Amino acid sequence: MTSLTLARAWTRRGRAAVGLVVVALLALAALAACEASDDGRATAPPAGRVTQVTQPEDGIDQPLMIALSQAKNFHHKAKVYMSDGKPDLAIAAVRGVLAVTFPAGAPEAEDVRADARALLAKLLLAQGQPDAAMSEIDAGLAAATRESFFVANLYTVRGEILEAQAAKLDGATAPDDVTRSRELKRQAIVAYDKSIAINEALQRQLMGHP
């Protein structure tokens, strides 16, 4: 738009310049439209790989900032609802984070969504809905394309859900309940161990260890 504004200030030459710029912009727009359906971002690495830096052209741009701003606002909204004693509305607000449209392939999208799912799971667990909480964790883990601190956090919350479910069976005497309690605790430990392993691997990588 800057070139268009400057061109208009030079009336005699401006018209021809404007025409040339319009053609150029139309061409660029056509190109952009064709590319819009493609994921212009770096291909996500296979699951299990630690932090992957994007390609040089993936700069922080307005669409990303808008998405982050929206996610931020939903989280703040959720906090207000929580402090106001309205957990259902808080849960709805956090779900709003999951509905925010991020630029295709932006690594921040995966991180923000995973974080929102972890919070959502905790809120649902606090409302006595462990199955719904676990569904959120499972969805977050299924969507992960790389191991991250956020994925480790999902495993931590998974462990908390399992631990909470096991705690409900504490003191049970029926053999099935005792078995189930034991199994839930075992799964909780597996989840916590997975969280620790991801954290340690990432920290080693960030600190330059192999």
Added chain:
Amino acid sequence: MRPDDPTDLPPDDDVPAPDAAADATERARAKAFAELIDKVVAGRPPAAVPSEQQELLEVATALRASVRPVELGASRRSAIVESALAAAIDRRAGGHGRVSASLPVVPIGRAASRRGGRTPWLIAATTSLVAAAALTLWLRDRGAPHAAPPAPATAAAAPLPLELRSRPADPLVGAIPAERAGAALDRIDTIYADRLDGFRARTMSGGLR
């Protein structure tokens, strides 16, 4: 806030007694911290520190710096002075003068700062050349496997510095302790603030496409 509100921050510095038993999380965190201290004591401060350990590491480093001799080597001193002078002179001349300890001094805005004052014909001609090249490539490659678009002629040759790129938030956020598992609000605030700095820097340098 209710006591079990997952969005509550945990009590800051609720330090257990010296002989209190430590759980697995605390042991892991303590071991990670000890390894960071190993590097600091060895004179190799870590380049990347998980954010939850950062303040603690700074306290330890500051404590050491206050009671032990600290040297800024002569060559390091001269390099910093040189870099500071260059940045100041560049800023005075209307440049951006951004200098980083870890990146070479190749301001990405240099191309942008020279753009001012060009005629509209030059701008139009350049834009048209770019568009024509892109159009040609598109027509030629239509139907072929996806190829990366050509870099605009006016963009800086050097790739974007890391802090101006969309990237994973792990180094910024660090390992998330169990008691902060639900503190997504704090983390989105941190991520947003960090990316906003990058966005502003790109905007000011004219690097946005």
Added chain:
Amino acid sequence: MVSEPASELPLDEEARLIRQAQGGDLDAMRPLLERYAPPLYATVILPRLGNAVSAEEVLRDTLATAVEKIDRFTWQGKTIYPWLRQIAINKIFDVHRSAKRSRRLADAMAHEVATETDPESSADAQLMADQERAHQRALIESTLADLPERYRTAIELRLIGELSRDECARRLQISVGAFDVLLHRAVRAFRKCVGDRDAS
């Protein structure tokens, strides 16, 4: 001690260089920057940031700002060092603020060091740096004195004495893992103590 400064600068020489820089020759600042970079780094910036990489960046930024804004400095017959120091302190607070981290350490360490020295003396900067270091040392030592003994010992052995983790564990007759936990808690307790003191 801090490494020797590039060269001592008599006050009149300092004044001349500043006038030259204010006249447009910014490179005239070079000897001043070389002279004052080490004490700024060692006694002002690093103890407040605790991070060598950040400290170098803040030092560079401080010096660049001082050169860029040298026109705003008014010579008052004393060294430029206090002015440089104040720029550095402001930048340190910016770092803490932008990182949204606790400013307890920066606040606690930011007490102004008043100096009453002979304005003709070129040792102002060195005296300020020495007083700054002495003040920080006193703060550290009095904070350590308030800690439980095992925490104090862990910090003294590892962070000040620089004994290895194995040696520290051996002296305290605990495992290395237990020492790691002890040191981690000790630094947390130290941080809390510094913050509590500043708050009070």
